[in-house]
Amino acid sequence: MKKVNIILFGIGNVGKTLIEQLLTAKKQWEENSGVSVNVPVIANSTKALLIAEGITENWEKDFKKSAKEYKLEDILDFTKEQDLEHLIAIDATASKEFVEIYIRLIQNGFNLVAANKVANTLSADFYKKIRKELEYHGKHFFYETNVGAGLPIVQTVRGLHQAGEKVTKIRGVFSGSLSFIFNTFSENKEKFSDVLKKAGNLGYTEPDAREDLSGNDVGRKLLILARELQLDKEFQEVKIQSLILEKLNGETSAEEFQKRISELDEIFNQHKKQQDQGHVLRYIGEIEVEKATLEAKLISEPKNTALGQIKGADNIFEIYTESYGDQPLVIQGAGAGAAVTARGVASDVLKLSQRLN
């Protein structure tokens, strides 16, 4: 039996659900895949719980009682002292600072799985540096949930490209929260700010919802797919239409923004009124491969098209390639939510484990 040791950073919506899924699936993984999963470290932004033999279903109580303030060194020392092998660090944070330690984790023998999109959307130099370090140290990095949550988008785009298929365009709805917001807002009489709150409560938005409303989250996903297609692009080159007022996106804190979201109601009422009969609002992303352009924008879409018909927090990705001709390969399904995202992370962990010797 191959024993893998998970060091989990981030125990919010996704991290919590992942713990539950890993504990529940443990026996099945052992029997069907020969992988025994142990979670000796869980951490939030300030505290970590370290238990060599792994957390149990009492982990929340144990965390409250025994987690201690930590530095990365404490975790590195612990994994060495305890001689933990097959290490996988999971980034289930949304932190821009946390990704700075990826290189040190790789150098200290860790493989990586990330739900956090930040590392793949910093400079092209950093992107290449991570991959160089991974290769040098013989480590792996899986990040399927960076685009489309649990949907198999990254692997499909990468697989097509690596097989020599010419991908010409990718177009679709890349944001689960904006999908939910516009599906609900277009159909119901609810206020925009109430729908936004609902999306947050359902775990669809980023910890700071302005990441979604500013279009940055979609911009990141476009860049991640473009880089899979070996387009040498930077985040600043993505053309992004923001849905948020400058005054709310500037100096305000995330908490202050939450208190002021009703200031968005009037703007979105206007957008709604301007729709033609039988049209709905959609926030879409588009990569034109030949032109090397990446764009995120709000459009008015006829209700009877594939994009117009999506429901709930669905994403839809239309992948146009030479072999598929005029009819794109289409992948559709829930594009946000703790359960689907955690399952995508778990699936990455299992695939990565199968690569470890």
Ligand SMILES: NC(=O)C1=CN([C@@H]2O[C@H](COP(=O)(O)OP(=O)(O)OC[C@H]3O[C@@H](n4cnc5c(N)ncnc54)[C@H](OP(=O)(O)O)[C@@H]3O)[C@@H](O)[C@H]2O)C=CC1
């Ligand atoms: N929700 C979704 O549908 C999807 C989410 N994702 C990604 O998953 C990630 C997590 O999202 P979600 O669970 O909703 O976020 P939450 O805000 O619910 O949880 C974030 C967790 O990360 C912790 N954290 C923050 N900074 C650090 C740090 N420097 N070191 C260690 N832990 C830290 C937080 O700790 P503390 O409480 O102390 O701040 C918290 O436990 C995000 O990157 C998101 O983009 C990807 C696909 C879909």
Ligand SMILES: N[C@@H](CC=O)C(=O)O
């Ligand atoms: N906030 C994101 C979550 C998944 O990446 C979204 O709304 O799509």
